Amino acid sequence: MFAWWQILLLTLYSAYQIMDELGPYSSAGQAVFAGLISGLIMGDMVTGLYIGGSMQLMVLGVGTFGGASRVDANSGTVVATAFAVGAGMQPEQALAAIGVPVAALLVYTDILARFANTFWGHRCDADVEKMNWGAFNVHYLLGGVSWMLSRCLPIFLALVFGQGLVEVVVNALNNDFAWLAKGLTVAGGALPAVGFAILLRYLPVKKHVPYLLLGFTIAALFSTVFTSIKVVAGDVATIGASDAVASVLADAGVKLSGGTFNTLSMLTIALIGLALSLIYYRDNQQAPAIAAASSVEEDDDDEL
Known part of the structure; x- marks a missing residue:
């Protein structure tokens, strides 16, 4: 279903996108760009842009304050685009059946990354007290590694070990559970409206x-x-x-x-x-x- 280089590039991008969101802010860590880049890697940019744009609209009105975690729309877009192109799923089905669940599940890996960063943060504090700037730089960079692993590791495992499961799901949706496939298509098409509704709820x-x-x-x-x-x-x-x-x-x-x-x-x-x-x-x-x-x-x- 996937070539080894596609798995490698998607894994590397998933590691980069969270760091871009936390640091450089080049917008390459937004869901629509995640769809664009994933679509280019998978060879179907239209599907990638559709899924990424839909996911972007879905989280349009969702914001976080302080250290709050939120659904990881970028990672959900990467996985949904990969399986939509690789398994031949409808974009709406991939969005509703794969993208949204993955985005929700990666909230827990985000929390793990934050816990890991408290450890490295305390190490950095100790380095500052000792004026050990070399160790400070190392511990600071290791905090970024924990962030990247919180995204790239689950996506790598999903791409490598989830192919058989997705093939079974796709076959079931195309045959015995065609009614469910239609429902997922409708749900996937309605998700952007949910983002607009949340946004309008908070706007004056x-x-x-x-x-x-x-x-x-x-x-x-x-x-x-x-x-x-x-x-x-x-x-x-x-x-x-x-x-x-x-x-x-x-x-x-x-x-x-x-x-x-x-x-x-x-x-x-x-x-x-x-x-x-x-x-x-x-x-x-x-x-x-x-x-x-x-x-x-x-x-x-x-x-x-």
């Missing part, structure tokens, strides 16, 4: 509802434009383009659909109008209060 949405409506509408419009850009270009050319322009578009690979150009829907116009109206109403409600505060400040300045 009530205070900025107009901008939420505008952002949603604009994002939906851009999604429509980018996913059907050829059809839109064909419709525009059909309506008002000359034969010469239509010929150029055909040479460029744009097929004229022969349909009619559709303007914005009434729902889109209504959402944009509602958002702008709320912004106008809020600004006009705040204007008298701001003017009153300004007048009070001017009166105080005159008295001084």
Whole structure:
């Protein structure tokens, strides 16, 4: 299922990604980059980006404070991408059946790494008291080794010894448990929505509802434009383009659909109008209060 060099590269990357998250902060330790790099190693970048992007959205609203542990979305992405490509699983199935459980299980290895670092931290404190800077550097670097082992060792074991188990699971999902496979596909597709829900729970949405409506509408419009850009270009050319322009578009690979150009829907116009109206109403409600505060400040300045 996996070549030895693929296991080696995925293991090395899993060791690096946690150190990047703790130190250099090059963003290579984010789930979407984990999907990109894992997809490149496995030879299917599209699947890697899909799983990594979905996992990134799933943990979008999840944050940690202080020394709190969290689900390891990066490691879950690496393992899910590897088995999705190697075993021929659907990306949604791999995300729900492998990625999320692995991300949750690696919370425990994260805790073990933190325990190990307390030992090396005390050694570093002792080295500072003795001014033994050479030993301090060694113990400091060993703390990083414990972090890397907490990620690369479980992933290495999963890639080496988990292939047979995953093959059995995939065969079962394709045959006797096809109903479960459909459920996992639906669950995997819904996971990004969970991340958005968590994020909206902590953002000041009530205070900025107009901008939420505008952002949603604009994002939906851009999604429509980018996913059907050829059809839109064909419709525009059909309506008002000359034969010469239509010929150029055909040479460029744009097929004229022969349909009619559709303007914005009434729902889109209504959402944009509602958002702008709320912004106008809020600004006009705040204007008298701001003017009153300004007048009070001017009166105080005159008295001084």
